[in-house]
Amino acid sequence: DGGITQSPKYLFRKEGQNVTLSCEQNLNHDAMYWYRQDPGQGLRLIYYSQIVNDFQKGDIAEGYSVSREKKESFPLTVTSAQKNPTAFYLCASSPLILATPTGNYGYTFGSGTRLTVV
Amino acid sequence: GQQLNQSPQSMFIQEGEDVSMNCTSSSIFNTWLWYKQDPGEGPVLLIALYKAGELTSNGRLTAQFGITRKDSFLNISASIPSDVGIYFCAGRRSNKLIFGTGTLLAVQP
Numbered sequence: 605d606g607g608i609t610q611s612p613k614y615l616f617r618k619e620g621q622n623v624t625l626s627c628e629q630n631l632n633h634d635a636m637y638w639y640r641q642d643p644g645q646g647l648r649l650i651y652y653s654q655i656v657n658d659f660q661k662g663d664i665a666e667g668y669s670v671s672r673e674k675k676e677s678f679p680l681t682v683t684s685a686q687k688n689p690t691a692f693y694l695c696a697s698s699p700l701i702l703a704t705p706t707g708n709y710g711y712t713f714g715s716g717t718r719l720t721v722v
Numbered sequence: 723g724q725q726l727n728q729s730p731q732s733m734f735i736q737e738g739e740d741v742s743m744n745c746t747s748s749s750i751f752n753t754w755l756w757y758k759q760d761p762g763e764g765p766v767l768l769i770a771l772y773k774a775g776e777l778t779s780n781g782r783l784t785a786q787f788g789i790t791r792k793d794s795f796l797n798i799s800a801s802i803p804s805d806v807g808i809y810f811c812a813g814r815r816s817n818k819l820i821f822g823t824g825t826l827l828a829v830q831p
Contacts, residue, residue: 645824647765647810647821692762702819713765
């Protein structure tokens with residue numbers, strides 16, 4: 605079955621360390637996204653990519669970095685420059701064109717990674 | 723970045739009650755979507771609305787695409803404990819989704 609996989613589910617990081625969150629999809633989607641969710645908060649866009657080797661900053665990109673070397677993979681690195689990294693991180697993917705003559709598409713989300721800085 | 727306004731922000735109800743929530747925007751959208759996020763999981767698509775005025779049902783869920791294209795509504799009838807979670811609306815403009823601020827639903831058995 606096609607889907608989007610995030611790993612690990614839980615991650616603990618010491619202050620001052622970089623950490624990379626994995627996101628892999630086998631849906632053949634061109635676009636991928638990273639969101640941050642804090643308790644009781646909505647989804648805030650960190651980075652997104654619409655094509656391999658290209659990505660764009662979202663609303664809260666500072667302290668984060670991404671790469672898109674393969675269509676299937678969009679890893680997120682939380683750097684030591686991110687002042688408050690403890691949060692729930694969600695990866696999503698979608699076709700590049702969300703509306704077609706045969707239907708509309710939304711985003712498909714992974715199950716998330718909860719990052720805690722200790 | 724833009725987020726859509728959802729209300730209420732949270733709801734605490736008894737099992738069996740009906741629930742209503744809505745999402746509003748200052749600009750129009752071509753598609754409205756409703757997602758549900760179970761605790762500790764990613765959001766899952768519940769309902770998609772494609773035309774202004776459209777009313778669509780999925781089991782106990784009913785959603786409407788507002789006539790002005792600037793709002794959408796979600797109703798849940800006869801709530802059950804597994805309805806607990808965060809409900810997000812999302813509007814499509816061009817090839818991007820803009821998400822709402824979320825409505826937290828708690829259902830007491």
